Amino acid sequence: MKPARLSMRLGLAVTAMSALLVLVMAAFAYASISHQLDLRAREGLSEKLGQIEHSLAESSASAAEIVLQPHNLRDQIIGHDNFTLTILDSSAPRKRLLSIGNNEDIALQVPLNETGLQGFEVLKSAQGDETLTAYKLINLKKDRPVLVILALDRKSDALLLAAYVKSTIIALPFILLLVGSCAWWVIHRGLQPLQAFRRVAQRITARDLSHRIQAADLPEELSDLAHAVNFMLDRLDSDIQQLARFCDDLAHELRSPMNNLMGKAQVTLSKERPPAQYKQVLESCTEELERLSRMVSQMLFLASASQPSAPLSFETIELQEEAIKVTELFSLSAEEKQMSLRVQGSAQVSGDRLMIQRAISNLLSNAIRHGTPGSEVTITLASQPDAISLAVRNAGEGIEAEHLPRLFDRFYRVHASRSRQQGGTGLGLAIVRSIMNVHEGRATVTSEPGDATTFSLIFPARPQLGARVVR
Ligand SMILES: Nc1ncnc2c1ncn2[C@@H]1O[C@H](COP(=O)(O)OP(=O)(O)OP(=O)(O)O)[C@@H](O)[C@H]1O
Ligand SMILES: [Mg+2]
Structure with a gap:
């Protein structure tokens, strides 16, 4: 099922919360009004009972006078349709001396056995309306006390509360509709910036x-x-x-290289040639193919170094040992150019051994290739507080400043055709940079044209060297 629009969902949530809030508030208001009406009813009843007591004290000295001269009491009740006054003889319970009002039977329901001298009772009238009764035993001057029961019919209060509930129920859907529409509109507008x-x-x-x-x-x-x-x-x-x-x-x-290979093959096949010539062409093709194969494996290594799929196992590496190993591998090609290789200083880094060897050998092969014959290539190791460096320096024609920023880009060569002829793929320094990225370090170059060139591997100094695994 397609999820509902966000504005619709939020609008409905706000409406549901509003409904809950309105209901809670309405219930609270109902309870509060009902409580107030109750209080007012009791106050009114007490006040009226007080007046009746006062009247009895002034005008009726005995039960007989109450029966014969009820005018004063009648004046108190007449005009108040919801009051019913009943006066009972206290010595003969349920013997009615006087009854004024519409709700005469209610006095009989007052549980006299449990009544003390005065109190309130909530009763139901014959019509089913709630009636609040107040009773009090009042002493007469010359006779036994009488029990005065004053009942207040609370039908009007019940009607008021019912009207309140009805109007709330009628208003609620409209309120919710209004709140829901406003909420939807506000949220809809609020989400506009997402467009x-x-x-x-x-x-x-x-x-x-x-x-x-x-x-x-x-x-x-x-x-x-x-x-x-x-x-x-x-x-x-x-x-x-x-x-x-x-x-x-x-x-x-x-x-x-493809064009070269194709051209050579086509020219060779264009006519019959002596076997020695075929051999020569095949040898030259093999050289070209070897360069291509080297380029492919360089690229594969570059791809794996840029995003290693297997976790790399970092270990503590003595850079001096690794540098010496690499110089031994390059000793023959250095000898061919009568160059000498020297490693000076020592340092430790945490890293991947094979990768570090590869980075050093790429720099060393460049240094030998571009170094002046008969000169010296030095690998200098240094440990500073904030970094560990390995610098490969060779004397030579150097590199113009304009080439330096792009030297570590893939396939970038200062003299492209010359470099290709020498078998260079232009990927060696890009690999060095990737390796240094994996080690959270960097590779830099400085060169003085006509004098010397120095490539450096800068490793971050770690507080504690040791094995770690990097993904
Ligand atoms: N020590 C150096 N002295 C002068 N130029 C250098 C030196 N090292 C690198 N270069 C220049 O930087 C270019 C890029 O070097 P890089 O190692 O990336 O490629 P390459 O040596 O041509 O090929 P590959 O390393 O794949 O055999 C080289 O072609 C060369 O022009
Ligand atoms: Mg190179």
């Missing part, structure tokens, strides 16, 4: 990631979200551009 996200999301495609959400026009709660989305789009944009550049570069890099 900015929808508009941008609709326009975004893999080819066009340039659209951004105008965070300045949004309320504070949403502007943070807009900044986060814009930041995500920035990253995606730059990653996709990088990927596109990489694909272009890759196609370009593969096209030249």
Whole structure:
């Protein structure tokens, strides 16, 4: 089932809460009105009973006088339709001396056995209406005390309360409809700024990631979200551009050796040739294929170093030991150029051994390839409080400053054709940078053209070196 619209859901929730609130308030008001009416009824009854007592004291000295001269008492009650006065002989219970009012029978219901000298009783009249009765034993000057029972018919109060309940029940649906519509409208308007996200999301495609959400026009709660989305789009944009550049570069890099191979094969096959010539062509093709295969394996390594799928096992590594191992591997190619290799200093880092060896060998192979024949290549290790560095320095023609910022990009070469001829793929330094990213470090280069070039691996200094696992 399709989930309901957010504005609808919130509107209904607000309506339900309002309904609950209105009901609680109505119940509270009902209880409060009912309590007030009760209080007023008791006060009214007490007051009237007081007046009757006063009247009895003044005008009737005995029970006989009450029966014969009831005018004073009648005056007290006449005009008050809801009062009924009953005076009983206290010595002969239920013997009625006087009764004024419409509700004469109610006095008989007062539980006289339990009554003390004075009190209140809530009773039901013959018509089923609630009746509040007040009774009091009043002493006469010359006779036995009489029991005065004054009843107040509370039908009008009951009608008032019923009218209140009825009007509340009639008004409730209208109130809820009003509250629900207002809530829906307010929420609907409040969610309008989200349209900015929808508009941008609709326009975004893999080819066009340039659209951004105008965070300045949004309320504070949403502007943070807009900044986060814009930041995500920035990253995606730059990653996709990088990927596109990489694909272009890759196609370009593969096209030249493919064309070479194809050209050589076609020219060779165009006519009959002596076996020695075939052998020579095949050897040259094999060289080209070896370079291609190296490029593919470099790219695979680069991909795995950029996003390692298996956890890397970091261990404490003696950089000096690793540097010496790598120089031993390159001793032959250094000898070919009468170059000497030297490792100086020592340092420890936490890292992946094979990756670090690969980074050092990429720098060393470059240094030997671009170093002046007969010169020395030095690997210097240093431990500073905030960083650990490994610097590979070679004398040579150096690199112009304009090339330095792009040197670590994939396939970037200062002299592309010369480098290709030398078998370079242009991926060595990109791999070094990826390896350093994995180690939360960085790779830097400084060069003085015509003099020397130094590539450095900078590792972060860790308070406690040791094994850790990085995903
Ligand atoms: N020590 C250096 N002296 C001068 N130029 C250098 C030095 N190291 C690298 N370069 C320049 O940087 C470019 C990129 O080097 P990188 O190692 O990435 O690629 P490559 O050496 O051409 O190929 P690969 O390392 O894959 O064999 C080189 O082509 C070269 O022009
Ligand atoms: Mg290289």
